[in-house]
Amino acid sequence: MSKRNSAAAKTAARERLRVERERQAKRAKARRQIIVACSAVGVLAAAGGIGYAVVQANKPSYWEEAKTAKLVKPANATGKNGTTVVIGKSTAKKTLVMYEDPRCPVCAQFEQTVGATVKKDYDDGKFKIQYVGATFLDRSLTGEGSKNGLSALGAALNVSPEAFLEYKTALYSTKYHPEETDDKFKDDSYLIKVADTVPELKGNTKFQNAVKNGTYDRWALEMSKTFDSSGVSGTPTLKMDGKTLTASDGSGNAPMSVADFTTAIDAALKG
Numbered sequence: 001m002s003k004r005n006s007a008a009a010k011t012a013a014r015e016r017l018r019v020e021r022e023r024q025a026k027r028a029k030a031r032r033q034i035i036v037a038c039s040a041v042g043v044l045a046a047a048g049g050i051g052y053a054v055v056q057a058n059k060p061s062y063w064e065e066a067k068t069a070k071l072v073k074p075a076n077a078t079g080k081n082g083t084t085v086v087i088g089k090s091t092a093k094k095t096l097v098m099y100e101d102p103r104c105p106v107c108a109q110f111e112q113t114v115g116a117t118v119k120k121d122y123d124d125g126k127f128k129i130q131y132v133g134a135t136f137l138d139r140s141l142t143g144e145g146s147k148n149g150l151s152a153l154g155a156a157l158n159v160s161p162e163a164f165l166e167y168k169t170a171l172y173s174t175k176y177h178p179e180e181t182d183d184k185f186k187d188d189s190y191l192i193k194v195a196d197t198v199p200e201l202k203g204n205t206k207f208q209n210a211v212k213n214g215t216y217d218r219w220a221l222e223m224s225k226t227f228d229s230s231g232v233s234g235t236p237t238l239k240m241d242g243k244t245l246t247a248s249d250g251s252g253n254a255p256m257s258v259a260d261f262t263t264a265i266d267a268a269l270k271g
Contacts, residue, residue: 063147066217074158074216081222087161088128094269096127096245099227099237101134102149102171103141105180107236110254111172114261119165126269127240129165134227134235135220137180145178145185147220152191154216154223155207156198163200163207170197188212240268 073082086095096118100107122129133153135146149171156167170176171185176194178184185191188211195201195211210216236254238245245264247255255261 063144063217063221066214067221069214069218071218071222072215073219074154076157076161076164077154077219082219083132083223083226085131085157085164085223086128087131087165088122089125092125092128094127094240095130096122096265096268097130097132097239099132099134099230099232099235099239100168101137101146101235102153102185103137103143103146103178103180103183104134104235105177106254106256108172108174108177110236110256111169112174113256114258115169115172117258117261119169121265122165126265131164131168132227132230132232133220133223134232135224136228141181141183143183143186145183147217147224148188149185149191150220150223151214151216152185152188152195152211154219155210156195156201158210158216159200159204159207163198166198167195167201170194238264240265241271243268243271 071081076085076087078084078086088095118129121127133150135150138144138146153164153168153171157164171191171194176197191211192208195207196203201207238254244252245255245261245268247253247257247260248263255264
């Protein structure tokens with residue numbers, strides 16, 4: 001083999017080695033670029049995840065959004081925003097105003113003890129009933145049962161005044177009214193279960209859809225504002241002609257027995 005051929009072979013070998021090194025260098029550079037790109041994507045994804053979590057955490061709650069939702073007024077309600085709920089015989093000259101919170105245990109106690117007497121007097125045409133619903137227990141205890149329960153009462157009022165009164169009685173019953181710390185009324189299915197004990201509401205698809213869809217959620221918030229601006233600080237509170245009906249023991253509390261209620265209502269009807 002000639003020296004020339006030997007030198008040429010060496011030159012060719014060195015060239016092949018150079019080419020291979022360049023190819024490997026390009027591969028290494030490409031790998032580094034992929035790693036950097038993936039890392040950047042990972043950082044962006046993490047940042048995006050954190051950003052999404054922050055956005056979700058700062059999103060208004062459902063009930064905050066409900067404040068600006070379309071206002072649907074129940075049938076059988078009048079006044080601004082449909083928050084005047086007065087039911088009874090047109091011949092009744094006086095109106096008993098009842099301030100109640102769906103979660104209120106004392107309201108439940110009143111209904112269980114005195115409710116039948118109130119209904120009899122109402123049926124006899126002694127007075128109309130004006131209902132003012134409150135939701136302050138959702139604020140003090142946290143939760144949404146008062147608001148959701150009040151919305152469901154709006155759905156019942158849309159069916160009829162009688163359905164509304166019967167449903168209210170059922171919600172306050174010993175069987176269905178939860179402890180005030182148990183936010184059971186936040187569950188639409190539970191509210192519908194209780195409604196199935198009321199003939200007009202049992203299997204009533206229109207009522208059920210209104211509860212599930214929150215048709216009267218905005219109305220419930222507007223009704224709650226009416227209570228908040230009334231100057232009344234607790235429930236149950238009963239008023240007639242602007243005067244508060246109280247128990248005979250001088251406590252200033254609502255009359256919680258049939259005897260006390262009858263005494264207070266008879267005096268108010270004469271006044």
